[in-house]
Amino acid sequence: MLDERDRKLLELLQCDAGLSVVDLADRVALSVSACSRRIQRLEAEGYIARRTVVLDRGRLGVPTTVYALIRTAHHSSEWMERFAAVIADIPEVVEAHRLTGNVDYILKLALPRVEHYDVIYKKIIRKVELFDVSASISMETLKDGAPLPVDYAS
Incomplete structure (x- = not known):
């Protein structure tokens, strides 16, 4: 407690x-x-999962954020494990979530420029079959890396 x-x-x-x-x-x-x-x-007790440092993306040369929205026709355990392994090996994929609704996955990419999205897209589709992929470019970050609320923890 x-x-x-x-x-x-x-x-x-x-x-x-x-x-x-x-x-x-x-x-x-x-x-x-x-x-x-x-x-x-x-x-x-697992309340602190890890300690980390937040780096300046601009100084590291990856100021561009692209969100890739992925739909797949495959939902087997094997496909999901393969997909997870593929994106785990791509450092530009900084977050990945499996979703409910019309989109199966969303990937957050940290890129040097928008054009680099195509490089990442090709890396993924060479290794795993996807039904549909669309991307959105972040124009401005309004909130990022905010602390989690701790009032709900027991």
């Missing part, structure tokens, strides 16, 4: 995983050792 200090730690770590345990302890009014134990427990 999470208490308010656990929730505050989760909020703080989501915004800056590089905060020192000393800073975190100070912000949640705990001793350093008690804070460290709480963080270890949150990791062990």
Whole structure:
């Protein structure tokens, strides 16, 4: 069961995983050792899946976001495993979701420019059969990487 200090730690770590345990302890009014134990427990219990760094996409040369909407006529376990393996090997695919509705999958691609989408498209269709693929180009990012709400955690 999470208490308010656990929730505050989760909020703080989501915004800056590089905060020192000393800073975190100070912000949640705990001793350093008690804070460290709480963080270890949150990791062990799976509330903290991993710690990461957010890189600047522009500085890395991949400022363009394209969403590929994929429909398939295949829904077998084998096809889904093959598709998952194909997109796992493409670093430009930064997110992938299986959906309900008219579209089966959506892929979020981080690309150097719009024209590079064709390179990724060809990599995918060479290895797995798709029924229909369409793409949308993000014109502007309004919200990205926002911290998850922690109030629902138990």
